[in-house]
Amino acid sequence: MTSSVSFRITRTAEDLAQTITALSQRLVKLEQRQEALELQLRQQQKDLNAVPDDEIATLEGVEALLQETRELLDSTAPMAEGPMPDEVPQNDAWGHEESSEMTRDVA
Structure with missing residues (x-):
């Protein structure tokens, strides 16, 4: 009877050892995966954040054109000043008739 119990304990220990070995191998494979x-994932994130060289060159060209345009606009913009004091506005005489025309119509 003791030999059959000993056999079962040995067999159970061997089964446990095989199970532990199989689980350890699976764990190693999962860790590698x-x-x-x-x-x-790190490589994909790096690729997403990277801008291709040709796009960078295009954007730098656009930025340079914008800067040149701003400089041209700044250099050609008229100074913001009001009308000169001795200038007479053109619309000032609207609605007024000259006196010579009025006397002609009455006669």
Whole structure:
């Protein structure tokens, strides 16, 4: 009887050892897979944040054109001043008739 109990204990210990070995191997594979996925994710994030060189060159060209345009606008913009004091506005005589025309109509 003691030999059958001893056999069962040995067999159970062997089964547990195999199960632990299988679980350990699976854990190692899962850890490797996780590392590979994390590396892939970091690479994708890096690629998303990177702007291609040709786009950077195009954007720099646009920025230079904008700067030149601003400089031209600043250099050609008229100074904001009111009308000169001795200037007579053109619309000042609207609605007024000259006196010579009025006397002609009455006669």
